[in-house]
Amino acid sequence: MSKEINTRKKRKSSLGSRRKKFAWLVPFASIRLTLTLLSLSMILIFVATLEQVRIGIRGALAEYFESMFGIWHYPEQFWGGEFLHAFPLPVPGGYLLGGLLIVNLTAAYITRFQWTGKKMGIQLIHLGIIMLLVGQLATQAMQEESRMQINKGESSNYIERFHGVELAFSDVTVPNTQKVVTIPQDILEDGGTVRTADLPFKIKVKKFGVNCDFTVTPQGSNREGQAKEVNRGVGQTANLTIRDKEEDFSSEGLNFGYLIFEIFDGTKSLGTWLSLAHPGGNHWWKQSPKLSDFAFQPIRHDGRLWGVTLRSEREYLPYSIELIDVENEFYQGTEIPFNFESDIVLNMEKNQTRQALVYMNTPLRHAGKTFYQYQMNAAADYTVFQVIRNPSWLVPYIACILVSIGLLWQFSFHLVRFLRKNSNNAQPA
Amino acid sequence: MFLGFKISQFILFQTVIVSCCLLLFSCGEKKEIQTYEIPSEYDGPxxxxxxxxEWGENPDLSGPMAGSFHVKTELGPMGRIGVMPFRESVSSTDVANMFGMELGQSTISDDELKEISEIKLIEGREFEWIWLSDKSHEGSTRAVLLALFRDKGETWLFPFIADHDLIKSQTRNFESFLASTTLRAGAIEIRAKAPALPPPPPAHHAHHNQGPTWDIPSHWVKSEASSVRLASYEVTDVNGSTLDFSVTSFPGDVGGILANVNRWLGQIGIDSVEQDGLKKYISPIILDEKDAQLVIAEGATDSLYAAILVVEGRSWFFKITGDRTLAKVEKSNFLSFLDSVCFH
Incomplete structure (x- = not known):
C-alpha cells in the first residue's frame, strides 16, 4: 500500500517539476484556449465554405487557410447585407489557428499530462492530433500538383504544374537532343533583364501577367493593350491584342499567362516577342492555326535555332508512361460518369516495364508520385492524370493509427477497471 | 490580459508560429534558372x-518562308532574299517557271534550264544555281537568282530577287550566307503554296511610288497584260471552264463603287441595284492594313469576286470572273491572293 502511495507521489512530483521547469508554457496549455481555437476553426470553415462559392476552392484555400488572417465581407444577399457588406471582418487564418493548436497541444502535453501507462491512451490521442496538424502544414508546404496528358498510343515523360509557368528556350539545332533553358515564374515576376551563361542572348522582361484576355485583331487594325510594341513572332503575325486580367481562382477558371519580352544580343535588340501559356498545356495551341507557333516560336541566332515558349512549369521524369487504351462508362441513359479507366504501361529505368490500370480511386504510385485519373476524352483518345507528390503523405495515416491505438488503450483501460470493480462487488459477503 | 495570457507571452507565441511557418516554407525548392538536355521533341524543320x-532581316514572314532578308543600302532596304523549306522534292524546271512567268518569260524547258543553271559547290554542298532575268519590260534590270539545295528527297530554295547589279555585288555574301546554313527537314510536311514573288513590273511605278506585290496561286496561268491590266491570269479546269483574273488601277474613284459594281453585275447577267441594294453584294475587308470592299456576285452561270481598294487617290481593282462552279472552287485561292497583296 505504502509502495503504491510512493509511486503516485513520485509521478505527481514529476509532473510538478515539469510544470515548474516549463512554467512559461502553462498558460498556453489552457483548455479554454483549446475550446476557443476549435470554435474559431468552426467559424473559419463556415466562412471559407461561403466564400468558396464566390472565389472557388483555390481562392478560398489561399485567402483563409494558407494565411494568418483572411478578410471577410458579410454576403450582400444575406439579411442586412446591403449595410453590413461594406465592413471588412478579419478572420483568423488556417496557419494561425493550426499553429496555435499545435502549441496548445504541445504545451498541454508537457505541462498537464501525466506520463504514465494509465494515461498513455490520452497521450497517444494528442500525439496523433499534433501529427495531423503538423502533417497538414508540411503537406501545404511541400505538396506539388501536376498533370500529365497522354494521347492513345503515345507516351509521355514529363508532368506540368497546374499553377506556375516558365519561359523555356530550346536549342534544337543538333539532331536527337535538345538543350533546354528555363526561367521560372518567380524571376519573370521580378522583371528586369535576365542573363545566363547558357543563353547566347539576354532577355528583358517587359510585362508579365498570370492571366489575360487576348484577341486576334483584324489585319490592318492597330493593336491595343499590352502587346502594342510586339514586333516579332506570333504576337506580330496574328496581330494580337492583350489585356491584363486578374487571376481566376475558380475551378472552371482558365488562366492564360503572358509575357512580353525583348531579346538583346549585347546591346542590339533582336525584337520584342509575346508568348502565351495555355492553361491546358501548350500542345493545345496546335488546335488554333494562327496561334500554333506559341508552342515554339523560332529565334535564329549565331547559326543556331532556338524555340521559345511560355509554358506550365514542367518536370521531366526518369521514366515514361504509355497509354494503351482508354475507356469511359456512364450511368445508363445519363452523361454522369460511372468509370474512367486508363490502361497504361510504365516504362521504367533499365528497360523494366509494368502494366497497370488507372481508374477512379485506384491511382498509380511510382517513385514518390501518385497518378490519379483526372480527365479523359475517349473520343479524342487521350487521358489526363493528376500527379501528386507529397513527401508527407504517410503522416496522416500514422496519426490516425496513433489516435486509434490511444482510444483503444484508453477505453480498454477503463473497461478492464470497470469489469474488475464489478467482479469485486459481485463477490458474496 | 487575453485568455490568461500576458501580451508579451502572446507576442512570443506569435513569433514561434511565424518562425515555424517560415522554416517550413524555406524547406521548399528555390526556383532558379535551369538548364538540361532531353531527347529532341521538336519535329519541325x-x-x-x-x-x-550588309543584310537585314524582314520580320514579316508569311506562307512557307522560314526566313526573309534584304540588303541594306544607302537608299534603304533593297531586294529580297528568302529561305523556303520543301518537304517534297520539286523539279528545278517547275521552280524556275514559277519565277520565270512572273518575269514575263515563256515556259522554260529542261534544255533551256541547263543553259541558265550551274552547280555550285559551297562548303561541300551542291547548290543548283539558276539565273532569271526580267523580260516583261524592255530595259528592266530586275533579276532572280535561285539557289536550290537537295538532300534526301527534300528541297531547300533560296530565292534572291533584286536588281541585277545588286545581286552581282552581293553574290559573295549570298554564298557565305548559304555556307552558314544548317538545313534539316522536319516530320511536319511543308508545301510551298507559292514562291516569294518579285516586285511588280516597273510599269506600276509610274502610278505609285512603289507598286503592290502579291502571291499568285501556282496553277493560275499568266495571260497577256495590257496597258490597262497590270496583271492578267487565266484559270482553267478539266472541263474547259475558265476564269479571268485581272488587276487594274486608275486614278480617282472611277465613278464610285455603285457604278463599278453595277457594271460588273451586268457582265454576269444580274440586274443593276440602287445604293440600298449594294449591301447584298459588298462587304468590308482589310487589304494590307487598309479598308477595302469585297464584292461577291453569283449569277446563273457566271460569278464575280472582286476587291476594290483606294490608296492615295488611286483605285485598285482585283477581280476574278467566269464560270460559277469553277469560281466557287477558286474562291479560297482568290481570298488568299487578296491576303498576300502588299503595298510597300
Whole structure:
C-alpha cells in the first residue's frame, strides 16, 4: 500500500517539476484556449465554405487557410447585407489557428499530462492530433500538383504544374537532343533583364501577367493593350491584342499567362516577342492555326535555332508512361460518369516495364508520385492524370493509427477497471 | 490580459508560429534558372543561318518562308532574299517557271534550264544555281537568282530577287550566307503554296511610288497584260471552264463603287441595284492594313469576286470572273491572293 502511495507521489512530483521547469508554457496549455481555437476553426470553415462559392476552392484555400488572417465581407444577399457588406471582418487564418493548436497541444502535453501507462491512451490521442496538424502544414508546404496528358498510343515523360509557368528556350539545332533553358515564374515576376551563361542572348522582361484576355485583331487594325510594341513572332503575325486580367481562382477558371519580352544580343535588340501559356498545356495551341507557333516560336541566332515558349512549369521524369487504351462508362441513359479507366504501361529505368490500370480511386504510385485519373476524352483518345507528390503523405495515416491505438488503450483501460470493480462487488459477503 | 495570457507571452507565441511557418516554407525548392538536355521533341524543320553584316532581316514572314532578308543600302532596304523549306522534292524546271512567268518569260524547258543553271559547290554542298532575268519590260534590270539545295528527297530554295547589279555585288555574301546554313527537314510536311514573288513590273511605278506585290496561286496561268491590266491570269479546269483574273488601277474613284459594281453585275447577267441594294453584294475587308470592299456576285452561270481598294487617290481593282462552279472552287485561292497583296 505504502509502495503504491510512493509511486503516485513520485509521478505527481514529476509532473510538478515539469510544470515548474516549463512554467512559461502553462498558460498556453489552457483548455479554454483549446475550446476557443476549435470554435474559431468552426467559424473559419463556415466562412471559407461561403466564400468558396464566390472565389472557388483555390481562392478560398489561399485567402483563409494558407494565411494568418483572411478578410471577410458579410454576403450582400444575406439579411442586412446591403449595410453590413461594406465592413471588412478579419478572420483568423488556417496557419494561425493550426499553429496555435499545435502549441496548445504541445504545451498541454508537457505541462498537464501525466506520463504514465494509465494515461498513455490520452497521450497517444494528442500525439496523433499534433501529427495531423503538423502533417497538414508540411503537406501545404511541400505538396506539388501536376498533370500529365497522354494521347492513345503515345507516351509521355514529363508532368506540368497546374499553377506556375516558365519561359523555356530550346536549342534544337543538333539532331536527337535538345538543350533546354528555363526561367521560372518567380524571376519573370521580378522583371528586369535576365542573363545566363547558357543563353547566347539576354532577355528583358517587359510585362508579365498570370492571366489575360487576348484577341486576334483584324489585319490592318492597330493593336491595343499590352502587346502594342510586339514586333516579332506570333504576337506580330496574328496581330494580337492583350489585356491584363486578374487571376481566376475558380475551378472552371482558365488562366492564360503572358509575357512580353525583348531579346538583346549585347546591346542590339533582336525584337520584342509575346508568348502565351495555355492553361491546358501548350500542345493545345496546335488546335488554333494562327496561334500554333506559341508552342515554339523560332529565334535564329549565331547559326543556331532556338524555340521559345511560355509554358506550365514542367518536370521531366526518369521514366515514361504509355497509354494503351482508354475507356469511359456512364450511368445508363445519363452523361454522369460511372468509370474512367486508363490502361497504361510504365516504362521504367533499365528497360523494366509494368502494366497497370488507372481508374477512379485506384491511382498509380511510382517513385514518390501518385497518378490519379483526372480527365479523359475517349473520343479524342487521350487521358489526363493528376500527379501528386507529397513527401508527407504517410503522416496522416500514422496519426490516425496513433489516435486509434490511444482510444483503444484508453477505453480498454477503463473497461478492464470497470469489469474488475464489478467482479469485486459481485463477490458474496 | 487575453485568455490568461500576458501580451508579451502572446507576442512570443506569435513569433514561434511565424518562425515555424517560415522554416517550413524555406524547406521548399528555390526556383532558379535551369538548364538540361532531353531527347529532341521538336519535329519541325531546322533552318539556321548567319547573316552577312550588309543584310537585314524582314520580320514579316508569311506562307512557307522560314526566313526573309534584304540588303541594306544607302537608299534603304533593297531586294529580297528568302529561305523556303520543301518537304517534297520539286523539279528545278517547275521552280524556275514559277519565277520565270512572273518575269514575263515563256515556259522554260529542261534544255533551256541547263543553259541558265550551274552547280555550285559551297562548303561541300551542291547548290543548283539558276539565273532569271526580267523580260516583261524592255530595259528592266530586275533579276532572280535561285539557289536550290537537295538532300534526301527534300528541297531547300533560296530565292534572291533584286536588281541585277545588286545581286552581282552581293553574290559573295549570298554564298557565305548559304555556307552558314544548317538545313534539316522536319516530320511536319511543308508545301510551298507559292514562291516569294518579285516586285511588280516597273510599269506600276509610274502610278505609285512603289507598286503592290502579291502571291499568285501556282496553277493560275499568266495571260497577256495590257496597258490597262497590270496583271492578267487565266484559270482553267478539266472541263474547259475558265476564269479571268485581272488587276487594274486608275486614278480617282472611277465613278464610285455603285457604278463599278453595277457594271460588273451586268457582265454576269444580274440586274443593276440602287445604293440600298449594294449591301447584298459588298462587304468590308482589310487589304494590307487598309479598308477595302469585297464584292461577291453569283449569277446563273457566271460569278464575280472582286476587291476594290483606294490608296492615295488611286483605285485598285482585283477581280476574278467566269464560270460559277469553277469560281466557287477558286474562291479560297482568290481570298488568299487578296491576303498576300502588299503595298510597300
Amino acid at each position: 531546322v533552318v539556321t543561318w548567319e547573316l552577312p553584316d
